[in-house]
Amino acid sequence: MSKGPIHHGNKSLKLGEKYKLMWAAKYIKNTGSIQRDLHKNIVDNIDKLKGHFDDDVLTLTGNSLEGFDSLEEKLSWMLLVDGCSLLYILEKDRLVEPGPMDIKVDQLAIVMVDVLLLENQLPYEVLELLWKDNNKSELIKSTTNFLECLWARPGKSQPEKEKDVVPNESQLEKEDDEEGQHNVSIPNESHSKTPTHLLDLQHKMIATASKPKTKSNETADMKGSQEKNKFEMITYRNIQDLKAVGIRLKSSKTQSPRDMDFCEGWFAATLTLPEIVVDDTLAFTYLNLIAYEMCPDFKNDYVICSYVAFMESLIDHPEDVKELRSKRILLNCLGSDEEVAKLFNIIGTDLTTNIDTYYDVRCKINKHYSNRYKTWIAKGFENHFSSPWTIIAFSAASIALVLTLIQTLFTIHPACK
Template identity: 40%
Template sequence: MSENEYVVSVEELCARKTVKRLVGRSDHEQTPGPVAISESQKNVTAVNDKGETASDIQDFRKSVDSLKEKSITSTTNNHKPKPKIQKVPMVLRSHKNFERYYEPRVVSIGPIHHQKAGLILEEYKLKFLAKFEEDSGKKIEVLYQSINDQILELRKLFDREVIKNYDDVTLSRMLFLDGCFILEFIVYFSDVIKGRKLENFDLKDDQTVYVQQDFLLLENQIPFLVLKLLMDSSLDKFKSKLISSIEEFICQNVMAPKDRNQYVVAHFSLEKEPDPTHLLELLQKAATFSPQSRDQNAARRQTTQQSFRNVQELRAAGINLKPSKNCSLTDIEFSSISFAGWLKLPPLIVDDSTGPKFFNLTAYEMCPDNFRTNYEVTSFVTFMDSLIDQSSDVKELRKKKIIHNLLGSDDDVALLFNEIAIDLVPNPKMYKDVKDRIQEHYDWRWTTWMAEAYSNHFSSPWSILAFVGALVALGLTGIQTWYTIHPAADS
């Protein structure tokens, strides 16, 4: 091949023109001077030394322009899109107990685990459908049509991979049946909680517990829009009952003692969450709701390196533990006076359902397209993990009525928090003010010495009484000695 190569484009063939391009030229060869280009040559598609034309990167140009347009629209409307219904993020799928914490035990909801082998309550869905038709006051055909008419919109609420094998009819039937089952079961569950006379569904107590846990798994969700469409299609009286039952269901699943649960009941309502993604998101909002805002100046403070490791070290530094007034996972505060400090933590029930709930709530917050969260649950779990190293830390939290251990031994609770916190990345701004204030108190060494002295010598009322008695005895001995040396003058 000669030193000079000619590349001819379609436009050139039409115009019978060619554009000369030098190729294979070494650095030491002389570069030719400028060449005049005619107007027709300016319109020829540019070609680089790799044979790529300008048209090859037009897809990039269109994609970048599209992203810019979406960004401007989102900023203008202050809109955070819903996260799509999807599988557990890849980073969490290698967990050794994945099936135990993330997959349904007795019933599947939605497309991810549809018709999974071994689930024992699939046939119960038809029983609940028949009861829902009766309670809603509408025929099955009318209820189904409300879902089928919106199937194109509902498809947009799923990750594409999740529903790629489902046509519109199959997906409509699945969402309709599962939606009716969810709503009627939640009404049934509400009646169980209130001790009312129950419809006979032949459900055992353990099955009822497992179903409500299955409803709160990330991979076992359907769009809340399905539930809303079915509620809107029902008679008003039953619709009101459905709304109150959903609120009660969510509040009952907040991991808080009964006396603190009333705080959630009083403040949480569907009206405050007008556009939820699914039931799991509703639980996340209820568990982290608090009227108190976190310190906005925390991010502007100089960050201090955390050196305290667990509850026992905090106690040694004179920091006491107290339960918060409400049960929001975000309600963590620290205050101090002199050498004493108080760390307030939300009271938490730890039982067999706590692990699956925390695992799925944190997985939901970690979904790649979830921009509706500040990692509240993730940050709480990692903060608690920083306080809990071993059973003695759990024991202290239990004594202060912060952790209510219904799981088993204190070792089991410590292992659970250590397990949940693996691979989690918290929001660095959450609790930054709390951590910095604890560290400042911890670094004030004389407070640690005072606290250690108090802990070692005044840990019980008897030691305090003994100390006071010793002081009194020492005082009386001093007075006696003084009068021995300086006897009173005779009157």
């Protein structure tokens, strides 16, 4: 199913055009809107809306004007149908009960994939012009709720989704303060930045940190930044190698790529990673977001690319996936652990990353990994105390040794008299 002018008129997508007309009509009927008024909203702003599309796309659209007098007329009708049908799809109950859409669940999954394709994006302004009552805050709430349902891990209740998975609509703008640390601001509704399109909104929601930084984290980050010159050469190591030197894994209980941290103890350390659900749509979701980040006109810090590259560096073998599963960081809905490892190796190839995104975390991992004393102690625990039985055996032997020593002392004491 196509949205927008890029794939409009594709013969292989003809069935989708029939569904779009049906959903657009249902949206107009359900909202009590008048089609003529909605179309006028688009027509009155068509020159501005045209500016969101490349000249090549507009030229391709204008090559066939069958049934239309001009490019503007064709484009305005296209945006009306596509925009209304998209708003109908975005209604909160669609993912739970697709019955009113007259499609089956397997077809619904395809539709949800299509509406987030980079080449299928409609300008967000189109949705605002077609939204009922022109209430922008309600529109942003509706679109974020839709994306939350798509992104949230299975089994979470709605309140947990809103709290842990993605920020709400008032948290979509982010700022960097004078010290360069990441913050999530709460802008006033009047001046909050409008998303470019639905995919841009999804990117903002995923890339925004779910947890504010604490003072201890800020101090650690500043210290890590000061060590950049010290650790010039940093190589990624898979999870099995990290485990061997006493680095344990912990879930951040969120799904934001920015919620990653590394804490070092006396002998062991903890790498905190965001949760991730691996299913049939994961490759599509990340490849689509990666393609968006690589668009020449989208200025960003490549947080998705950096996250996928970081995870790919940690996952080399099925054993790495198994460890992530055991710590409840990764939920494997795809199949075998080997399939998951291959998937990350595929989508993590040749990515443009931001070296600063996880630099402090990598520096701390490198520092711990390079400390031979901590490494020896960690390997000793791993080799000799990796199971409860070895710990029990060691405890029993220690107790027996102490009792033997005590008995010997009591035996020697009378003889000394």
